[in-house]
Amino acid sequence: MKTYLDCWISAATTLFSQALAGEAQLTEMESTPPLVFGPSFVCEMHGDVAGQFTVTLDPEIVKAPLLGDGVDQAAAWAEFLHEVAEAAAGELLATSGKACRVVAFHSAEAAGRCTRGFRLTSLSGSWRVLVLDELQSQARDALRSSTPESDEVSVGTAQLSSGIELLLDVELEAALRFGCREMPLEEILELGPGDVVELDRHVTDPVDLVVGDKIVARGEVVLVNGNFGLRVTEVAAPQRRLESIRCLF
Numbered sequence: 611m612k613t614y615l616d617c618w619i620s621a622a623t624t625l626f627s628q629a630l631a632g633e634a635q636l637t638e639m640e641s642t643p644p645l646v647f648g649p650s651f652v653c654e655m656h657g658d659v660a661g662q663f664t665v666t667l668d669p670e671i672v673k674a675p676l677l678g679d680g681v682d683q684a685a686a687w688a689e690f691l692h693e694v695a696e697a698a699a700g701e702l703l704a705t706s707g708k709a710c711r712v713v714a715f716h717s718a719e720a721a722g723r724c725t726r727g728f729r730l731t732s733l734s735g736s737w738r739v740l741v742l743d744e745l746q747s748q749a750r751d752a753l754r755s756s757t758p759e760s761d762e763v764s765v766g767t768a769q770l771s772s773g774i775e776l777l778l779d780v781e782l783e784a785a786l787r788f789g790c791r792e793m794p795l796e797e798i799l800e801l802g803p804g805d806v807v808e809l810d811r812h813v814t815d816p817v818d819l820v821v822g823d824k825i826v827a828r829g830e831v832v833l834v835n836g837n838f839g840l841r842v843t844e845v846a847a848p849q850r851r852l853e854s855i856r857c858l859f
């Protein structure tokens with residue numbers, strides 16, 4: 611079964627090659643590399659796996675414009691590695707069913723040890739990237755029992771179980787809704803390539819998971835194997851989720 615580290619390697623390999631300049635490639639080093647003492651970033655995780663995951667960069671990496679010309683490379687790396695951490699969490703959920711989330715992401719002193727070492731190469735140079743995996747799997751039953759909402763969800767599901775088994779194999783179309791806006795027909799007819807339509811939702815707001823015309827969950831958009839995904843942060847009560855089925859018949 612995949613670990614968070616496996617998912618981080620997968621997400622980083624894909625995103626590094628897509629987002630960094632100079633045809634960047636991330637490859638794992640065969641032997642444990644010497645420690646580096648460059649910019650270091652700590653990801654705090656909670657969920658089915660919890661603890662710290664630290665990424666330390668070669669100090670020379672921030673001198674290369676890998677994340678764009680004229681930008682603060684250290685700040686850009688922090689934002690980029692945060693995105694990689696979120697993508698790895700999404701991939702872990704998709705591949706193993708283990709749910710975890712990033713609760714904090716911050717810079718720190720370089721770690722004194724590492725779990726794995728990687729070499730990042732591009733047309734402009736080569737640098738080391740070290741990771742320290744200090745995450746541990748949590749007992750899922752213990753986590754659920756400590757969540758106040760868990761009892762309510764169990765009760766709600768039990769109340770709906772009578773006869774619901776007949777519908778469990780029904781396939782429904784689910785869609786993500788990032789926002790909406792009312793527009794006059796005239797504006798719609800005048801739309802053309804390059805036009806921007808502003809929605810009623812900020813980029814930091816959760817997006818809706820919609821079945822029929824009902825919102826059944828909300829969450830954060832993540833990347834999973836290069837595809838968009840949704841990490842659920844809140845769900846509607848079971849009765850309300852079932853109401854969405856009525857809209858389709």
